[in-house]
Amino acid sequence: MSKEKGVIYRISGPVVTAIGISPRMYEVVRVGDEGLMGEVIELHGDQSVIQVYEETSGVRPGEPVIRTGQTLSVQLGPGLLTKIYDGIQRPLPELEKTMGVFITRGVDADGLDLEKNWQFKPTLKNGDSVSPGDIIGTVQETSTIEHRVMIPPGISGKIKEIKSGEFNVTQTICTLDDGNEIQMMQKWPVRTPRPFTKKHAPEVPLQTGQRILDFLFPLAKGGTAGIPGPFGSGKTVTQQQLAKWSDADIVVYIGCGERGNEMTEVLDEFPHLMDPKTGEALMNRTTMIANTSNMPVAAREASVYTGITIAEYFRDMGYDVALMADSTSRWAEAMREISSRLEEMPGEEGYPAYLSSRLAEFYERAGRVETLSGGDGSVSVIGAVSPPGGDISEPVSQGTLRIVKVFWGLDAGLARQRHFPAINWLSSYSLYPPSLDQWYRDNIKADFPEVRTQISSLLQVEAELQEIVQLVGSDALPVDQQLTLEVARMIREFFLQQNAFHDVDTYSDLKLQYTMAKAILSFQEESKKALAGGSALEDVVNVPARTDLMRGRFESGYEDRIEEMLEEMTKQISNTMEAN
Amino acid sequence: MTGKEYRTITDVKGPLVFLNKTEPVAFGEIVELRLSDGTLKNGQVLDTSDDQVIVQVFEGTASIDKQTGIKFLGDVFKLPVSKDMIGRILDGAGRPRDGGPSIVADEMADIIGAAINPYSRQSPSSFIQTGISAIDACTSLVRGQKLPIFSASGLPHNDIALQIARQAKLVDSDDDFVVVFCAMGITAEEYNFFVHDLERTGALENACLFVNLADDPAVERLITPRLALTAAEYLAFEHDYHVLVIYTDMTNYCESLRQIGAAREEVPGRRGYPGYMYTDLAMLYERAGLVKGKKGSITQFPILTMPGDDITHPIPDLSGYITEGQIVISRELHQKGIYPPINVLPSLSRLMNAGIGDGKTREDHKSVSDQLYAAYAQGRELRGLVAIVGEDALNERDLQLLKFADIFENQFLRQSRDEDRSIGEGTLDYAWELLSNIDTKYLVRLDQKWIDKYHPNEKKK
């Protein structure tokens, strides 16, 4: 380091200019008498431009700026799960202890609890050779998640001594022949992707229990999805549903520039929600990052990097990780705000010209990989987008859609009709089905992809018929087309609509989804037969068993009874012919 | 620190003053400007460096010249706060406006307001009865919520806000609300209307007003809501009050924000508003809520008028992205002579589910609300159809729904300005009575068990 200490030259909101030091780009510095944390984001002659992660009012030119020599990093190791952090990995409960309920400034807090002891069980022994990413032992971090302690990138050799027993994260648990000492905690610079061996094509779906997502527009493990939508259309509810019910091993939930109460809600709710597979509290697999809209924008900018680095770290252990970022638009706005303070040349709508490359770099950190140790892990990324006025022609939506493979388009009109999730089935898409279909055939049903195609084409046909109905009314349509409209309505109301707040309806597994879809198709089949046999459409669609079948989805044990209900419906429909 | 007066102004642009090298001035520091005729003005440092300082002048830059003396007061903007603020009327910069004495500070509070630690928040879940059926039934307000009124010029949003201020009560406790009222750029007439009403009903004794009127300095508007919220926080979190903050009109606030941005030659965001307007608004709206271990609460009721009645305009749009729902006032209903002209369809309370139901309002509340919404939505849609094909083309169900839309507007929505309906009898029972105009078989959103218990026909049996 050439020089340790300089002084503040200028302060403009979260951006501070220092002179008299020559730090590296992205180096962390301490700003002012209170030692506020900042990061160098531009070097400009003898000036270093710093974004400060805490409020800067009251800071004066002439106060000191001190280099730390470190780039912005997170602490990785046992103790990440069940935690809630701010954008720069300070645990919020720790901040509460030192600051009270309001977040003031100038307080540092370690991301990991450095005192806490963990039971470390080695999985390798003295004399084994190790290279980066190798798992040397495990710690039971929560009741469901085993933390796999890895050799950090850049280190390899032969194990001279590996220990077993209770250690905190900074104690040495393993020494290599060359004298390198390994602790459970490693640090990683957030803006640098963690290394892996190679990327695999995603071929396993991320099961979310949300019918419209899983069935029509699936996301793959290791895939990327964008959820744009106007305010109040359901971005947060959808993200929270994914955090609750998706079959990832680990969930990283980033509240980026959104509401404080929404984070509180997750904190209140998750410890009481049970994972449908393990029966354990969902909180045990979750890490949260909360940098709400009123917290400093520079830390908001950093929050998505903090989150994805933690996600990659668990991926490297061989886990499937799902990361939700709500909302990436607020992240982009933080970039815009900093950029404008730097007086950079603005691109579209004032966003910096590098907006789309930052978005691309972020989503690029998703993927299913072969880890350095030869394991299989994935990071799936789901980003909410909040377009102004709900119009997705704006730069953040467009920049996102160019990259992500799944588009779940939320629709203000549907939300207003209280059709939830308000995902538009005509404009949304997923590019994953071709690579996932084999999995569905093998694991759910051989004709799963065909059933999906039939359901989505019925919705397409409905859209075309609706145009005619607008002009002439539905009575003017031939009866088979009227039936098609009824079937499509059933798809919408019985299958696509799903109440996130209903204990039972909130989650449907893939098998049940398939059965429900088949039930709709057999309603269509049976009704066609009945109509051909002289039944009236009115009678066919109003058989009581159909209502029972549709309402049944709100009752527990539905998956066991649906077949029986379907049989009853079939019987009643065919009885309508005899009644004639 | 203080004392030295500088006369180094180089430029004056809009509400901003630029001056050359001074002592090291703090970012956000408060500034006193002395004009040649002795007038004093106040400002705040927006940008500071060894060479140049930029000051935003709250009272506007009229009459400022290069001879104007500038003193830096050594601290960021602080408001003297005390319990004695209750019952007082202060101006947009926090000075007495009612002829009363200055506030004797119990504490000097930084007006920027630190963010509440999300971990320290408590989820809002207590129902506030406003006595207005449309709100209580369909977009229930919860203690600690921020629920704006999206209105437009010429609509009776002020009456609604006042009615809420008068009638708001908690159903689960006897605690009263203290009202903190913040006026930003409203006309003297509107202001008088508020004050007279608060005086008439005695509510003024339980209120604290911060007033910046249309002819007061526009830039001052940027601090007025911060003062109001600082007072609210003090009362809520130091003295356990439940505080209802009403501020009007957010649109004027945003205009001032735009003015500062333009004067600084910032790259504008959508429609000329600064790119940081979302964050700036969030710094106000997020000061609502409840925190663990404190008895008090802050509930916010911001009023904004949508320019051109356009809900996608950046002011309502960015607000909607931050607040926990919105109450939308409709010109169409107003023109039909319905008060309060609340259109429940685009309105939403996101915290409603947490605040209603058994033990809070009533077990059937959610069902009733869903049913009202669905029936009214369908009825309104049918109005469009009838305009084209006539009523003859409708079946029995549709006819009933069509009629219900009128009943809903004329009886359920419509109430007088001093009518305070209780949630049980006044609102929910009334809703059942009106819904009984529709055949039970069409009321698919109502659970059978509630029909058995609350439907007037069943109850008579």
Ligand SMILES: Nc1ncnc2c1ncn2[C@@H]1O[C@H](COP(=O)(O)OP(=O)(O)OP(=O)(O)O)[C@@H](O)[C@H]1O
């Ligand atoms: N799947 C769902 N089931 C039931 N209700 C839903 C569902 N999705 C959304 N909603 C309703 O819509 C409201 C708004 O949803 P949400 O908060 O997710 O919107 P958002 O898109 O995140 O808005 P913002 O951009 O303002 O944050 C919820 O409070 C809830 O009432």
Ligand SMILES: [Mg+2]
């Ligand atoms: Mg949201």
